[in-house]
Amino acid sequence: MSAVDNPKQPAKEWEPNIVGFACNWCTYAGADLAGLSRMQYPPNVKLVRVPCSGRTNPQFVLRAFQKGADAVLVAGCHPGDCHYATGNYFTRRRYLLMQRMLEFMGIDPRRFQARWISGSEAPKFRDVVTQMTEEIKALGPNRKLREEI
Amino acid sequence: MKRIGVFVCHCGSNIANTVHCEKVAQVAKDFPGVVLSTDYKYMCSEPGQVMIQEAIREHNLDGYVVAACSPRMHEPTFRKCAARAGMNPYMVEQVNIREQCSWVHANKEKGTEKSIDLLRMGVAKVVKNEPLYSTTIPVTKRSLVIGGGIAGIQAALDIANAGYPVTLLDREHTIGGRMAQVDKTFPTLDCSACILTPKMVEAAQHPNIELMTYAEVEAVDGFVGNFDVTIRKKARYVDFDQCTGCGACTEKCPKKVPSEFEMELGMRKAIYTPFPQAVPNKPIIDAKHCRYLLDGKCGICKKVCPTGAVDYEQKDELIVERFGAIVVATGFEQFDISAYEEYGAGKIPDVITGLHLERLMNASGPTAGKIKRPSDGKVPEKIVFVKCVGSRDEAKGRPYCSKACCMYVAKHATLLKEKMPNSKSYIFYMDVRTPGKNYEEFYARTQNEYDAQYIRGRVSKIFQVGDKLIVRGEDSLLGRPVEIEADLVVLAAGMDPRGDAKDLARTLGISYDQHGWFTEAHPKLQPVETHTAGIYLAGACQGPKDIPDSVAQASAAAVKAAGLLSKPELTSEAMTALCDEAICSGCGLCQSICPYKSIEIKSINERYHGQMRQRRVSNVNQGLCQGCGACTVACPSGAMNLKGFTNDQILAEVDALCQR
Amino acid sequence: MKYGLYPGCSLNGTGIEYGLSTKAVAQKLGIDFVEIPDWNCCGASSAHNRDHLLSVALPARNLALAEQHGLDQIAVPCAACYQRMKAAEVALRDEPTRREVGEVIEMKVEGKSRTRALVEVFTNDLDAEFLSSVVVRPLSGLKVASYYGCLLVKPAQVAIDSPENPMIMDKLMAALGATPVEWSYKTECCGGSLAITRPEASLGMTANVLKYAKLAGADCIVTPCPLCTSNLDMRQKAAEGLLGMELGLPIYYFTELMGVALGLEMSQLGLTKHFVEATSLLKNTPAAQ
Amino acid sequence: MNQITKEMRDLARELLASGEVKGLIGWTKGSRWYLTPPLFITRPEEAEQLYFDQFAVNNLTGLLLDYRYGDDKIALFVKGCDSRGIVRLLQDHQIKREKVLVIGVPCMGMSDKKAVTDPRQPVELPLLDKCLECRYPNPVIADRLIGGALVSGEPSEPKGLTASEAAKRGVGSKQADRFAQVKAIEAMSADEKYAFWQAQHEKCLRCYACRNICPACNCRECIFESDKKGWVNKSATPTDNAFFAVTRAMHVAGRCVECGECERVCPMDIPIMALNRKVIQDINELFGESDAGTDLDGKMPLGLFKNDDPEEFM
């Protein structure tokens, strides 16, 4: 029920909806830098700002799939660069497991990705978002783990 | 339901060009809780802020969302704006439709659509915002300076002169650091000791400075304003209260050891002071070499000591002290040249480093200032300098420029010519970098007046034939290989981070780069701060530096530290973790994950079925917590939450993004 | 101990004494060398100057043959062959390359077999103490310049020891009772690969190696490479002319000296096949008497 | 009456009579030959009701949670698998060491009552799969031991009075197959996996039996029952059940003591241990081998890290 829907227009082509969790200090800053550098990338990834990738509860990821996200990205500072010293090391451990668990559940691994993107890696942010959007476009809408509407 | 306002910013044409701002504001009117939605050209401008403040009063808003640039840019602005209108500043959310929308998407329809999605997310979150308040914490008005080189001494003096007590800690048994080893300083050629030793003495005698040498930091707890630092005071085996520094012990000690201070060009004793002007000027026993401590034989020093100060039973001592601020000034190590096998480095005795030459030139050094080569004591005539050894060399893992070598080589060439007019220096360089006051002029004089031959090219091989050293390079300006038969080769070894710098960084909770240099909070705008509040950097521990730069940075760090200590109290982070004691089962999973050690388990008493009982729960120290939220994820029951980024808020954001 | 053996073309030709001594020493030490059946030329010194793929494919066929015959370690005496074979082994670690090369040689190659330089097999795989214990005629008093050449220690991906100051052969010589001399031309190129096309350039390089060995006080030079040996040995006269100094440095394969120390007959080791007379120096060592 | 039962009763009587413990948790013979359910007693004379045989399968450690805030010292019997639950509760600070008296019993392996065909006709039953896969047949922690039981913090052979019986019945004979089911599921295609789990999630009633028996699920208030948190829908839809299953697996990640009780008590036969084993397998591969609940000083794999942990997110 996108608000800009115009009933007179034909149904729009399906576009993937990707929820991204981005740490405030690195990935969110990297995304801002991509903007400052006027890099272009598809609009499908929308970022939820969290203080640290370590704040991203795996349950948020499940919730996103449940509510209809086609893919989820968790991104933060490179290990060693965490603003909070160690948060992303825990993220790394937790999501190494979570990624495998989701795959075990039958979710295509491309639908859940974790990436380290620093505040200076605007090109990497652009590339990750672009590549992920393309991959999910090819995969089509996610039906798995999704609640019945 | 809370009453929410929505303000969509055009940012001139920055946003409006690729987002239909009016349309976005229009659509937002239908979002749950929104009682007012409007757009404006520049929300951050004075009229924009006035408009928001009027709306807050007029519509009795509980909170608002501004869709504009990145919150990393203007969140403080809009929070203050709310506060001026009497609204709690944490009732504001900012949605990023510029950096992460209008600037990165060309299609206006898609940009508009994404803006609406992001705004829906912001509204869903702000509905669940609660007013937040900072608390205050007291500041311990003392500072710790780690490292007693020129940077540490300068920082300590500046903080002490600002009126705050300082503990100046050095792992070695004297302060002075690298500069004490240097003979003369560029570009003025004043004697290093002449300008350094007065400062060392001043630091030792300053009423606000406590000197703690032969000591190392073991652990750091606490946070800005109140660091609890565990310090290991290493056993010196000499009671400094009794020792008069008469030197009888050193004189009689039978054990000779290569002197670290003299770059192993000279010897010292097992009970020793590293150099005559050491501060404190009292000897310690080197336990690794002392005959008595190794196998119980000897004991001469104890016998000759007139005051009975020698104490073989002394043990390391651990103390814990509290400091409000910490300045890190641990300096550098000279690059280990033995990685350059092609130069015979570490194998050929007459292939030496800059620091070796400093000691050979120094009047109180092992040769009393006569330049004699280490192998046979011969006075060299042809001296070759090779620059960028362990600098600008990716293959050796050192891509960075060590910054001081160009100048110290010019200084060496000048001094050698002064000392030995018949000598000739040949200097292989790639570039000559002289960006400092009077540096270029000095370099010019080295060539014009002191006859140094500069050859552009990196040396490829150095080997020994008879008592000559053959140095092969390319004169890249000629485009021809060249060869020099030298008597002495000085490798301008670059600067390395301290071998254990990474360990100290982890202890302090500060970050470091891939080489081990400590990382400043911002390369331009926060060059002496670290990412950890209350910890500052001075000198070469942050990256290669010469003396003037180190001293300047030390004073800057001192100002930062003194500024912190001058505050009556500190405002703590408002967005901190909070434990719901009703749910918490006290399992402690959150505790091990907290990087700030801000979670403690406490016992609470509660009434249960008419009886009082005790129960363990987690308790977050609001002064220490920095709001990373790692604990919230470790908590399976959801008892731990992060104010400003609660589970509820994030779930609402996720739901809003997925609801399309 | 069992190894595959890749002798290479030289060991049947100019490096015949290397082949003879290798086999004799191996037999004496109880090392079993199985020659890779129907091996082909590795392509050194030309293939890599014409086509990279060809330069990998030629050695790859040998690696594939070794795999087929279950030889997981291949000892290679010739330094040039070693470098080409090892470089191919490294290149084959890359899956796409492995596929492409497989298509070229029309054989399956998995890259399982490890290429080992013979000198490394004789030093790293044999205990130095064991070696000393089987020496019956220690080479006492023999001052040896160990000359490694380029190909065993460069580039880094294939190097068996330090490219600047390798010690592996020096240690071997010490174990045999000889005195290795310190010198700085251990890995400087002798110009072997230019010997035919640019003989003057090559001779200049050869002469330098010989000169610095002589200046370092060596009685002789020991090498692990047939190219270097024939260059240093065959052209030593010419080098003397160029340098205007007398050299008289016999050039030995390390296997020849091992053989002598182990008590084998000099003729059996090929020591009579040298240009610079090579037997009298060894006869004159005190141990031989 | 078997020897272990006799020792159990004697010790229980002594402990309760002396007042050393205020209560004791054990097993008693149930209404049918294949049932040996838990029993809580407080008086010495009740000791006569205690019983132990190959049907005393219930892990009693979870029951301790009912007494976690009390001041009374409670004794309980543990088999090898159960004892790791004690370590779990101690590490999670849910019980105080001095408030619990752990009595180790040897184990002959528990029988699978699902194989019962005629409730009136006692027959020899096969072992539970989890007993075939058992690696810790001996208690890892105990204050007292009966039946010749021995404490061992390492994987070991069955010890004590029942050792030969356990060996005969095949306890631990299929240790190597511990991850067989995980591997089988991993071998499926993504869609097959999803279909497999979807079928399980359709069965789940959200009765929480798995959670209630689990010594690692020791939260005071489970997020799935917290009404104000809004984490998950309480209704048992397949998507909410999947959310529950994955979340529970992640919550016990690195903490699951592999007692297998969750799967055993599931009324719908959902292979819950496949999820737990999947996590255990991955933890072992990624962060190094460890067995939760075998070492009181052991650290939780998700509560620590190494700088050189595997890096897949570059």
Place this chain on the structure above:
Amino acid sequence: MGPIQLSMTVASSQDFRDRLKQEYGVDVSLCYQCGKCSAGCPAAFAMEHTVRQILRMVQSGLVQESLSSYSIWACAGCETCSTRCPRQVEPAKFMEALRIEAKKAGLVADKNADLFNDLFLSSVKDTGRLHEVGMIARFNILSGQLFKDAEHAPGLFTQGKLSILPHKIKNTEAMAKIFANVQKKRGGKS
């Protein structure tokens, strides 16, 4: 001859540098012209331009000049430069790449080297091994240096180091296939 028109030479040679990077893994932009390669090059005395200068030519777009340089054929392939290069440019690989490219472009300056490579590879192609005598003899005849090294020949024969007849491997077909398949991969006829 006026000054080099850098803006033209640099721009027009970008393809060549890209190819060096992609096909040979040599990135000349890494080179900061320190000269450590040339200083340690044992064959530098026989080169009219040092390795560093040839690298500079390619950086500056003088591709033709670099390919037709005699210096690239004086390189002995000893890899000393690659071992010491502080920027890991791998100059030896670069020189090798130029030799291959020079052959492709028909710009080989050293006819002897070209002849040597031809003879070497044809020996390998035909017999599977290198027949040293045959190859050297043919090289000397074809390069017009009939008596080069002839003084060594008697010695070599009596020592048994030179056999008149080539050694042939059994499966010479395999050799033919390898050469043909490489040709095919290169887009040529088999």
